[in-house]
Amino acid sequence: MQSKMKESDPILEVENLSASTDNLPILKGVSLTVYPGEIHAIMGRNGCGKSTLSKIIAGHPSYNITNGVIKFLGENINSLEPEERSQSGIFLGFQYPIEIPGVSNLEFLRVSTNARRKFLNKEELDTFDFEEIVKEKLEIVKMDHAFLSRSVNQGFSGGEKKRNEILQMALLEPKIAILDETDSGLDIDALRIVASGIKKISNAQTGIILITHYQRLLDEIKPNYVHVMSDGQIIKTGESDLALELEEKGYEWTDNFIKET
Amino acid sequence: MVNENLVKDVVKEPYKYGFVTDIETEKIEKGLNEDIIKLISQKKEEPKFLLDFRLKAFKKWQKMKEPDWASLGYKKIDYQDIIYYSAPKQKEKISSLDEVDPKLLETFDKLGIPLTEQKKLTNVAVDAVFDSVSIATTFREELAEHGVIFCSISEAVKNHADLIEKYLGTVVPASDNYFAALNSAVFSDGSFVYIPKGVNCPMDLSSYFRINSGDSGQFERTLIIAEESSSVSYLEGCTAPMFDTNTLHAAVVELIALDDASIKYSTVQNWYAGDEEGIGGIFNFVTKRGKCLGKRSKISWSQVETGSAITWKYPSCLLLGEESVGEFYSVALTNNLQQADTGTKMIHIGPKTKSTIVSKGISAGKSKNSYRGLVKMGTKATGSRNYSQCDSMLIGDQASANTFPYIKSQQPNSDIEHEASTCRISEDQLFYLQSRGIEFEEAVSMMVSGFCRDVFNQLPMEFAAEADKLLALKLEGSVG
Numbered sequence: 001m002q003s004k005m006k007e008s009d010p011i012l013e014v015e016n017l018s019a020s021t022d023n024l025p026i027l028k029g030v031s032l033t034v035y036p037g038e039i040h041a042i043m044g045r046n047g048c049g050k051s052t053l054s055k056i057i058a059g060h061p062s063y064n065i066t067n068g069v070i071k072f073l074g075e076n077i078n079s080l081e082p083e084e085r086s087q088s089g090i091f092l093g094f095q096y097p098i099e100i101p102g103v104s105n106l107e108f109l110r111v112s113t114n115a116r117r118k119f120l121n122k123e124e125l126d127t128f129d130f131e132e133i134v135k136e137k138l139e140i141v142k143m144d145h146a147f148l149s150r151s152v153n154q155g156f157s158g159g160e161k162k163r164n165e166i167l168q169m170a171l172l173e174p175k176i177a178i179l180d181e182t183d184s185g186l187d188i189d190a191l192r193i194v195a196s197g198i199k200k201i202s203n204a205q206t207g208i209i210l211i212t213h214y215q216r217l218l219d220e221i222k223p224n225y226v227h228v229m230s231d232g233q234i235i236k237t238g239e240s241d242l243a244l245e246l247e248e249k250g251y252e253w254t255d256n257f258i259k260e261t
Numbered sequence: 262m263v264n265e266n267l268v269k270d271v272v273k274e275p276y277k278y279g280f281v282t283d284i285e286t287e288k289i290e291k292g293l294n295e296d297i298i299k300l301i302s303q304k305k306e307e308p309k310f311l312l313d314f315r316l317k318a319f320k321k322w323q324k325m326k327e328p329d330w331a332s333l334g335y336k337k338i339d340y341q342d343i344i345y346y347s348a349p350k351q352k353e354k355i356s357s358l359d360e361v362d363p364k365l366l367e368t369f370d371k372l373g374i375p376l377t378e379q380k381k382l383t384n385v386a387v388d389a390v391f392d393s394v395s396i397a398t399t400f401r402e403e404l405a406e407h408g409v410i411f412c413s414i415s416e417a418v419k420n421h422a423d424l425i426e427k428y429l430g431t432v433v434p435a436s437d438n439y440f441a442a443l444n445s446a447v448f449s450d451g452s453f454v455y456i457p458k459g460v461n462c463p464m465d466l467s468s469y470f471r472i473n474s475g476d477s478g479q480f481e482r483t484l485i486i487a488e489e490s491s492s493v494s495y496l497e498g499c500t501a502p503m504f505d506t507n508t509l510h511a512a513v514v515e516l517i518a519l520d521d522a523s524i525k526y527s528t529v530q531n532w533y534a535g536d537e538e539g540i541g542g543i544f545n546f547v548t549k550r551g552k553c554l555g556k557r558s559k560i561s562w563s564q565v566e567t568g569s570a571i572t573w574k575y576p577s578c579l580l581l582g583e584e585s586v587g588e589f590y591s592v593a594l595t596n597n598l599q600q601a602d603t604g605t606k607m608i609h610i611g612p613k614t615k616s617t618i619v620s621k622g623i624s625a626g627k628s629k630n631s632y633r634g635l636v637k638m639g640t641k642a643t644g645s646r647n648y649s650q651c652d653s654m655l656i657g658d659q660a661s662a663n664t665f666p667y668i669k670s671q672q673p674n675s676d677i678e679h680e681a682s683t684c685r686i687s688e689d690q691l692f693y694l695q696s697r698g699i700e701f702e703e704a705v706s707m708m709v710s711g712f713c714r715d716v717f718n719q720l721p722m723e724f725a726a727e728a729d730k731l732l733a734l735k736l737e738g739s740v741g
Contacts, residue, residue: 060696102708
């Protein structure tokens, strides 16, 4: 099964990536390869660099790549703008989705979807056609139509914000989705909705990176690989049972691991 | 915290309306004195009361000092170096549009305001003003059927002298301020609107002001009267060519609403703003005021100010009638070295009067944008209310925004509420939109229109779309 996946070309290759912000090194040589159909989990303490890794892959302007390469579908994307990355199929689900006052959620989703469609040489959608599509996708995250007429994320509860992220993922149909602590701040029901949403959207052609602290999301979505990050590096990679071991032994166990190396 | 390299200075979208129409004009000599005023009045064949009005205003003006309290900086204006009357040469009496110089029609065509019968806008009547004179007014017959008078003020002086004599200068007296006095002395043309009792004006009325000459000022005068239980929506648009000198535009607008009447006055101002170094552009020093004279009357100002080197104006409401309502919705955008000092005055005189102020200032580049507003509750304004909301948005780190709210209340039984906020487009917001495939510039303009939404919602629909586009154009290249 595993080897069959590897026959196709990787979606994402992060090669020995180092990055800093305000001259402060955050990533210190991260390598990670994601093939179609794979689910990777990245775990680690707060401040270990896992959110930074996700932002850098999405092209956040605050970070400088000091060494290494990010390849998407075989192409070096180090210098691409965030919007170009999104249009070509990279999706970042935000840990803290941003509020945009006055901008209607519907219009935001439509413009965003059309940007991706344009890249794919698909016809852009007017408001009416888009409403049809968005209606279906709302089902996936069990969101009410009323969400569409509100300002983007403004006044949304934590759970609503996260579901809005998954709705965007459903609309953009990315090649790779990096979900940064999408499970944090969710109650059990919301977590199930989000997890089943992610499962519905992903398929054998997409790759997923789940950044999380908790086993409970991984109970719902079983990863192929689990990576443990510490101080800007991936210090251990294993299969899904690594997460269980981590849950049992805590991050102190990985501290010992660093000492061993 | 917007990243520094995101906020590089401005590569500006060229001003689309900067062309000059090559047309023979009749200009009088530069300078201002009694003879010049008499000459203007004579050219316009005015009755004596109007000449007296002008001369009285001129005497007052001579004794007044140019005000300097605004948060603005500009080179002193030489009032003797301005031409006070400039008009395209035309046949003496024009009986139909066919006799208007094709060059003029072409000019307005180019500005998106076609005037000819075949092409004219279908739902809006337009009065087109070119330098000092009104060129044409569309839909006059249709409006006349409803008893609505819509014509240039010069024509109104001739055909409706009684109304002019009764109302001119009753809202903005000549002595009101320096620029109002100047306008009263030398005003050349503008629009006149009269809505008779019980009539809801069947279409929007609109004036389009075009400055063409570089050395003449524009001093238009607008008077709108809404009789009992009538209503009208009036739109105003403005553009000017690009000159490297500053042109003075000192207009006066007076609105009068009687019992149960309502006037909605919307402006999209896009005068030439000068270049990136601040050379050239219009000085837009305007006095606009409405009088809610009748019970339950309503005057609503909405403005989108994007042009002019300097904008200095405070569309205001005098709320005399019981339960009368004043509103002010404003978006003022400044970029490069533009300066704007704008806001409103809500003077509550009658009981149970209500006013709402929503002001959105956006400053980009090295511009300076101030809101200045006065809310006053008089001794008789019992049970009156005001709500003010003033929000500023800064784009880049070299622009500035100020808010100067003045509140004076002589009436303990009234409510005044004021909210103010300042925000910056944050890097995180931009990144969020970009990471959803939305181009940087589009992301900025989306956020700016979101910020202005409360005001845009007040504009007539086709104006709202235009305003949205205009803001996007003006901001192009201002960030990143």
